[in-house]
Amino acid sequence: MDTKRQIRKKGSMRIDIISCVPQLLESPLNYSIVKRAKDKGIVSIFIHDLRDYASGKHKKTDDYSYGGNAGMVMMVEPVYKIIKKLTRQRKYDEIIYMSPDGELFDQPMANKMSLMRNIIILCGHYKGIDQRIRDHLITKEISIGNYVLSGGEIAAAAVTDTIVRLLPGALSDETSALSDSFQNSLLSPPIYTRPADFKGWKVPEILLCGDHDKIAQWLDAQAIDRTKRLRPELLDDK
Numbered sequence: 184m185d186t187k188r189q190i191r192k193k194g195s196m197r198i199d200i201i202s203c204v205p206q207l208l209e210s211p212l213n214y215s216i217v218k219r220a221k222d223k224g225i226v227s228i229f230i231h232d233l234r235d236y237a238s239g240k241h242k243k244t245d246d247y248s249y250g251g252n253a254g255m256v257m258m259v260e261p262v263y264k265i266i267k268k269l270t271r272q273r274k275y276d277e278i279i280y281m282s283p284d285g286e287l288f289d290q291p292m293a294n295k296m297s298l299m300r301n302i303i304i305l306c307g308h309y310k311g312i313d314q315r316i317r318d319h320l321i322t323k324e325i326s327i328g329n330y331v332l333s334g335g336e337i338a339a340a341a342v343t344d345t346i347v348r349l350l351p352g353a354l355s356d357e358t359s360a361l362s363d364s365f366q367n368s369l370l371s372p373p374i375y376t377r378p379a380d381f382k383g384w385k386v387p388e389i390l391l392c393g394d395h396d397k398i399a400q401w402l403d404a405q406a407i408d409r410t411k412r413l414r415p416e417l418l419d420d421k
């Protein structure tokens with residue numbers, strides 16, 4: 184397995200997420216591995232409600248689009264205010280906008296981002312944000328796939344989760360993230376747990392033999408075979 188991946192040396196990571204529907208981020212970032220990483224001080228995640236930065240009594244964050252196209256557009260001012268407030272307080276490695284036309288998110292990108300100290304992730308909603316924010320404030324645009332979500336929150340949660348599980352100490356077994364799919368451009372081999380025989384469905388004999396070298400060889404061969412069968416293009420990239 185790949186042990187060349189650079190691992191963050193020290194210091195916790197800070198992720199600021201800006202959203203006009205912050206409720207959508209609550210459960211994905213408050214349970215399981217991400218919650219434990221927050222509790223251990225490995226990562227701090229701050230969710231900012233864009234509405235708190237909107238002016239007027241209606242706290243509007245969106246408006247009709249110039250040119251008459253259908254759909255509402257997120258306004259410049261509230262986004263500008265929150266980003267300026269954050270960047271005045273500390274230096275950010277990237278100010279990211281989640282967008283279907285951004286760079287496709289993958290494991291190498293997540294590995295790189297897990298070495299960063301502070302990042303901002305801006306979630307769009309409705310038709311997206313005013314282009315001027317993208318032109319003047321955003322430093323990186325990320326897509327999680329070639330399809331369109333209603334908002335950037337689920338995409339931001341996917342990116343955050345992927346990064347956080349790579350931070351040292353987030354997973355109980357440090358080598359576990361290294362043996363996941365896509366590290367080393369290979370898919371994960373099949374995995375099994377007890378019982379060894381469930382109604383005649385048997386775990387492969389070799390995994391029970393106790394010879395660790397033999398087992399490691401078998402797992403490597405399985406990973407290569409699976410990748411060839413299911414995702415051959417991953418092997419071409421190497």
Ligand code: SAH
Binds near residue numbers: 334
């Ligand atoms: N009009 C836009 C889509 C807007 S969808 C377009 O055609 O490109 C509303 C918001 O959801 C976007 O602003 C973006 O923040 C988020 N979003 C939708 N699909 C996404 C994807 N595949 N990856 C990342 N973010 C996405």
